Amino acid sequence: MSAVIRRGLGVILVLLGVMLLIFVVLRIIPGDPASVLLNEHASEDSIRRLTESMGLDKPLPVQFLDYLKNALRGDLGQSYYMRKPVLSLILTAFPYTLKLTALSASFAWIFGILAGVVSAVYHDRLPDHLFRGISLLGISVPVFMVALFLQYLMYFRLSLLPLMYDGSFVSMILPAAALGWNSAGSVARLTRSGLMEQLDSPYLDTARAKGLSTKKAILFHGLRNAILPVITLMALQLSGMLSGAVITESVFGISGLGKLALTAVQTRDMPLLQGTVLFTALVISVGNIIADVTNTLLDPRLRTKS
Amino acid sequence: MNKDLLLEIKDLTVSVKRKKEAVPVVRGVDIDIPRGGIVGLVGESGCGKSMTAKSVNRILPPFAETTGGSILWHDSPGETTDLLKLKEKEIRKKCGTEIAMVFQEPMTSLNPMMRVGDQIREVLKIHKIEKDPAVSKERVVKMLGAVGIPQPELRYNSWPHELSGGMRQRVMIAMAMICSPKLLIADEATTAVDVTIEAQILDLIRDMCHASHMSALVITHNMGVVSAICDHVYVMYLGSIVEKAPVRELFTNPLHPYTRGLLSSIPRIGNNPEYLETIPGNIPVVRKPFSGCDFCMRCSDDVRKCFMESPEMREAGNDHYVRCHTALTGPDPGESKGTE
Ligand SMILES: Nc1ncnc2c1ncn2[C@@H]1O[C@H](COP(=O)(O)OP(=O)(O)OP(=O)(O)O)[C@@H](O)[C@H]1O
Numbered sequence: 001m002s003a004v005i006r007r008g009l010g011v012i013l014v015l016l017g018v019m020l021l022i023f024v025v026l027r028i029i030p031g032d033p034a035s036v037l038l039n040e041h042a043s044e045d046s047i048r049r050l051t052e053s054m055g056l057d058k059p060l061p062v063q064f065l066d067y068l069k070n071a072l073r074g075d076l077g078q079s080y081y082m083r084k085p086v087l088s089l090i091l092t093a094f095p096y097t098l099k100l101t102a103l104s105a106s107f108a109w110i111f112g113i114l115a116g117v118v119s120a121v122y123h124d125r126l127p128d129h130l131f132r133g134i135s136l137l138g139i140s141v142p143v144f145m146v147a148l149f150l151q152y153l154m155y156f157r158l159s160l161l162p163l164m165y166d167g168s169f170v171s172m173i174l175p176a177a178a179l180g181w182n183s184a185g186s187v188a189r190l191t192r193s194g195l196m197e198q199l200d201s202p203y204l205d206t207a208r209a210k211g212l213s214t215k216k217a218i219l220f221h222g223l224r225n226a227i228l229p230v231i232t233l234m235a236l237q238l239s240g241m242l243s244g245a246v247i248t249e250s251v252f253g254i255s256g257l258g259k260l261a262l263t264a265v266q267t268r269d270m271p272l273l274q275g276t277v278l279f280t281a282l283v284i285s286v287g288n289i290i291a292d293v294t295n296t297l298l299d300p301r302l303r304t305k306s
Numbered sequence: 307m308n309k310d311l312l313l314e315i316k317d318l319t320v321s322v323k324r325k326k327e328a329v330p331v332v333r334g335v336d337i338d339i340p341r342g343g344i345v346g347l348v349g350e351s352g353c354g355k356s357m358t359a360k361s362v363n364r365i366l367p368p369f370a371e372t373t374g375g376s377i378l379w380h381d382s383p384g385e386t387t388d389l390l391k392l393k394e395k396e397i398r399k400k401c402g403t404e405i406a407m408v409f410q411e412p413m414t415s416l417n418p419m420m421r422v423g424d425q426i427r428e429v430l431k432i433h434k435i436e437k438d439p440a441v442s443k444e445r446v447v448k449m450l451g452a453v454g455i456p457q458p459e460l461r462y463n464s465w466p467h468e469l470s471g472g473m474r475q476r477v478m479i480a481m482a483m484i485c486s487p488k489l490l491i492a493d494e495a496t497t498a499v500d501v502t503i504e505a506q507i508l509d510l511i512r513d514m515c516h517a518s519h520m521s522a523l524v525i526t527h528n529m530g531v532v533s534a535i536c537d538h539v540y541v542m543y544l545g546s547i548v549e550k551a552p553v554r555e556l557f558t559n560p561l562h563p564y565t566r567g568l569l570s571s572i573p574r575i576g577n578n579p580e581y582l583e584t585i586p587g588n589i590p591v592v593r594k595p596f597s598g599c600d601f602c603m604r605c606s607d608d609v610r611k612c613f614m615e616s617p618e619m620r621e622a623g624n625d626h627y628v629r630c631h632t633a634l635t636g637p638d639p640g641e642s643k644g645t646e
């Protein structure tokens with residue numbers, strides 16, 4: 001119980017820190033939002049009035065406390081640029097990002113674990129070399145390169161899949177594959193090395209003495225023991241995927257959270273940027289808690305301790 | 307000679323790959339296991355006991371392989387299969403049902419991520435012996451009770467780390483016994499537990515053998531274990547059998563100097579407790595073919611022949627065999643190096 005409370009407090013601290021950081025950074029960088037919003041011919045007077053109406057004339061600590069107070073009430077402010085409540089903008093965009101992340105995570109994890117298992121079972125033989133080559137590529141090539149390559153191959157060359165996102169499931173496949181590529185590579189590598197570590201464990205001898213073939217022993221017994229660190233990695237990857245979504249969503253024209261954040265940066269839309277960063281931090285914290293909890297749930301040794 | 311044998315290991319050779327070179331670690335081993343008999347295999351660490359055992363149910367590690375000999379399994383007198391010639395599928399079918407094994411390390415031989423009851427039940431699942439989960443669970447609980455685990459229903463759901471070493475070894479024995487195998491291989495099953503638990507577990511193994519006419523191959527480096535449960539003993543040194551005899555015969559009349567060394571290194575209460583006999587010298591590494599006796603470097607009998615010629619297995623009467631030039635005749639004074 002106390003562990004849950006401790007984790008909850010941790011999340012709150014992290015979110016406060018993120019808010020403070022983004023707040024300070026956005027005020028340090030040059031450029032006055034009011035003059036960005038109005039065009040360059042705007043009068044001194046109208047700029048001053050706008051600044052006042054946005055509360056930007058108050059001292060910084062007061063501004064921060066105001067922001068905190070409103071955020072607690074679920075009000076993340078108005079987007080300067082789109083003139084809509086930030087929260088509703090985020091909530092409209094998030095489902096797209098969620099779909100993209102979920103799909104690319106399932107792609108990455110299923111493919112990654114399969115490749116890792118095959119690699120370990122056939123270690124130092126052809127399938128292993130093949131999959132290790134692919135996962136090395138997966139890890140070392142950046143997301144946008146993968147995205148462009150996949151577009152080139154699947155649309156321009158083979159015309160199998162649509163170029164841009166159009167709301168259909170099929171059009172989500174390419175972005176998901178592009179975004180999941182890196183993660184698949186590292187999941188495959190960690191699964192392989194984890195399994196390899198288990199390969200000379202005595203309990204695998206026991207499993208074979210019971211009548212399981214070597215492959216089944218690895219699959220049914222070894223994998224159980226190798227998978228825990230992989231699960232931790234996968235939870236951490238969720239945050240990587242959220243930041244990768246910024247690029248993927250732009251390349252494939254998906255109006256998700258990443259694209260929203262990008263727009264916010266391009267238009268110096270402070271409330272929107274603050275909102276998206278805060279929301280992403282929240283999602284990542286929740287992801288980490290889930291990783292912790294699943295690890296405790298899955299590992300009987302940790303379970304008895306707590 | 308016309309004993310009813312269950313298993314006959316004949317001229318078994320196992321090699322391990324080391325730097326692309328095959329080094330034999332088991333060299334021409336013969337072991338007979340009678341139906342219902344308990345056979346001991348003793349020898350110091352690294353002499354090849356586990357490799358011999360793992361050749362029987364074919365679970366040798368990837369770097370080791372059987373390179374010669376045969377392991378004959380007599381289903382009934384007259385019905386014989388060579389386990390080394392069976393296909394992988396066929397040998398796996400025998401494992402867990404007819405041939406079972408208990409390992410040295412109860413701490414690591416159970417899967418830490420699986421409830422102990424489920425690990426035992428898995429044997430029934432693998433061999434499709436009991437489909438109904440309720441029935442198979444009941445059978446496992448009964449078995450847990452039979453190996454002396456208190457509150458077996460409760461223990462079914464325990465995780466390995468929640469049990470003591472002795473309890474885990476009992477779980478391993480329950481797992482081995484669940485299909486009433488014909489042969490139990492216990493590879494240093496009591497090395498990792500303390501003496502009182504050791505005695506209990508040995509009793510358990512012996513009782514189970516007697517109750518179901520099961521045979522056992524008991525591997526150990528402890529002569530005390532041998533005297534406690536074995537009928538017949540094989541002494542292994544550096545990959546080959548150097549002496550074999552019925553247990554009483556071996557203890558009263560040990561012939562090979564290595565066996566004598568093993569016997570005098572058993573601690574006995576009240577018997578010169580400050581001084582524990584050891585065998586001088588180190589365990590030699592298996593080298594390329596050496597023509598002399600493997601034990602000559604550590605032997606107190608200093609005979610030239612021992613350095614020149616590898617001894618054959620010779621009969622000493624009373625079903626007692628020994629591989630030694632001097633054991634039966636005594637060192638020939640004319641040949642001793644001391645009289646140059
Ligand atoms: N992992 C390994 N790599 C290379 N050689 C090995 C390995 N394990 C064992 N061997 C070789 O096989 C020989 C026999 O090993 P084995 O495990 O059968 O010995 P053992 O008699 O069971 O010893 P212990 O009492 O320590 O279990 C060893 O002397 C060693 O040279």
Ligand SMILES: [Mg+2]
Nearest residue numbers: 355356357493
């Ligand atoms: Mg061993």
